[in-house]
Amino acid sequence: MGVHQIRLTINGKTFVEEAEPRMLLSDFIRENCGLTGTHVGCEHGVCGACTVIVNGSAVRSCLMFAVQADGEEIQTVEGLSQNGELTPLQQNFKECHGLQCGFCTPGILMSTSDYLAKNPEPSKKEIKEMLSGHLCRCTGYDGILKAIQKTVEDNKETILIEGS
Amino acid sequence: MKPAKFDYYCPKTLDEALSLLEESGFDGKIIAGGQSLVPIMNMRLSGPECLIDINRLHDLDFIEFDEEKVKIGTLTRQSRVEMSSLIKENCGLLSEAVPFIGHVQTRNRGTFGGSLVHADPSAEIPLSLMASGGSVLIASKEETREVDVEDFFVTYLTTDIMPTELLTEVQIPIWSGRVGYDFTEISRRHGDFALVAAACQLTLDDQNKISRVRLTLGGVESVPLLVEEANQMMMGEKLSEALLNKVADIVREAVDPESDLHASADYRTHLAAVLAKRTIQTAYNRAGR
Ligand code: FES
Ligand code: FES
Numbered sequence: 075m076g077v078h079q080i081r082l083t084i085n086g087k088t089f090v091e092e093a094e095p096r097m098l099l100s101d102f103i104r105e106n107c108g109l110t111g112t113h114v115g116c117e118h119g120v121c122g123a124c125t126v127i128v129n130g131s132a133v134r135s136c137l138m139f140a141v142q143a144d145g146e147e148i149q150t151v152e153g154l155s156q157n158g159e160l161t162p163l164q165q166n167f168k169e170c171h172g173l174q175c176g177f178c179t180p181g182i183l184m185s186t187s188d189y190l191a192k193n194p195e196p197s198k199k200e201i202k203e204m205l206s207g208h209l210c211r212c213t214g215y216d217g218i219l220k221a222i223q224k225t226v227e228d229n230k231e232t233i234l235i236e237g238s
Numbered sequence: 239m240k241p242a243k244f245d246y247y248c249p250k251t252l253d254e255a256l257s258l259l260e261e262s263g264f265d266g267k268i269i270a271g272g273q274s275l276v277p278i279m280n281m282r283l284s285g286p287e288c289l290i291d292i293n294r295l296h297d298l299d300f301i302e303f304d305e306e307k308v309k310i311g312t313l314t315r316q317s318r319v320e321m322s323s324l325i326k327e328n329c330g331l332l333s334e335a336v337p338f339i340g341h342v343q344t345r346n347r348g349t350f351g352g353s354l355v356h357a358d359p360s361a362e363i364p365l366s367l368m369a370s371g372g373s374v375l376i377a378s379k380e381e382t383r384e385v386d387v388e389d390f391f392v393t394y395l396t397t398d399i400m401p402t403e404l405l406t407e408v409q410i411p412i413w414s415g416r417v418g419y420d421f422t423e424i425s426r427r428h429g430d431f432a433l434v435a436a437a438c439q440l441t442l443d444d445q446n447k448i449s450r451v452r453l454t455l456g457g458v459e460s461v462p463l464l465v466e467e468a469n470q471m472m473m474g475e476k477l478s479e480a481l482l483n484k485v486a487d488i489v490r491e492a493v494d495p496e497s498d499l500h501a502s503a504d505y506r507t508h509l510a511a512v513l514a515k516r517t518i519q520t521a522y523n524r525a526g527r
Contacts, residue, residue: 142293144248
């Protein structure tokens, strides 16, 4: 059946590209769309480096074929910061040493952004469970956990201030 | 780590999907969440000629209730089942089992029916369905048939489904009375395949005697194991240390696990007995509350 035409939006921008059915979404994002912030580690769903948000859910882009994302809306790490401003989560990763080499970071940022949008006040245990879908070979996870916890705390304060 | 070539079809209706299945016969393979299929395709352990993607069959994504049972569409994402408060109230066992599957990110994509059809003997959804009992609906171009969960799993990664058939719906009875349940498993790391998993659902009569019970074990046989001998033995009994020890004896006899890199057969047998006791105890305590 040869090549398929795939039309999707990534971070609000529409891409129309051709690909074979066997092309993984992760490769499509990186190679056809030129967005190399999404990293590829294991290509079998274990490491989480390739995590992106598809239609509002964080999923592994190495476990989807690009054709399956035809018509869908995708967010990648490039879409987080606006006008050069880091999101509070990204800022906290920077401040709390949530990254060293940065290979795992895009995936973790996407998972966490999606997760916090749905569960604004997770416990430490819940954060750890969410993080269990990601491998980081540098940080020992401590900085990552702190960065996420700090983001949760900061959000609570903002809500309090807004409410008072 | 790239899959081999395949043809891709994306039907918009169930009818279209079933026709495609019939045309492609043994060459066709259904893809739903793909959380088990795509890894093995990437590793070239599987190379289907043709993939039939059912992700656009939105009619198969539902959770419905009537007085007696819960119906779950095959395409319902595992995370939706996990979050459903109606599932929690009516089949709490499932709500407890689903978080053990993989990770948040794979449950967001992985489907309820997909896990059943994949039929990994250590998987959580097959095991909890076996513990609650129930049936699945399987459609083909000719007919839709209902198969009891006891007859559904044939052997390792193999079910009663024929190549031209598609699982469409799962029906789970809502147990009434004083119900207790528990799901537990041991794995090397959270999200890994369970070395052994155990689930139990039971009811008590007004004298705290067991009036119905289904103990099941995963990872110890080629299919999720309903431990019938133990279940019969527990009927009409109150829970005691002696009873639990008898169950453990039966379990050690009944299981036939394999050794692999992660655990020896002996250790799995030991775990099966320990987890069986633990899960019955918890289910019993909960029913008695
Ligand atoms: S590259 Fe997708 S999970 Fe590792
Ligand atoms: S920062 Fe290097 S892998 Fe996580």
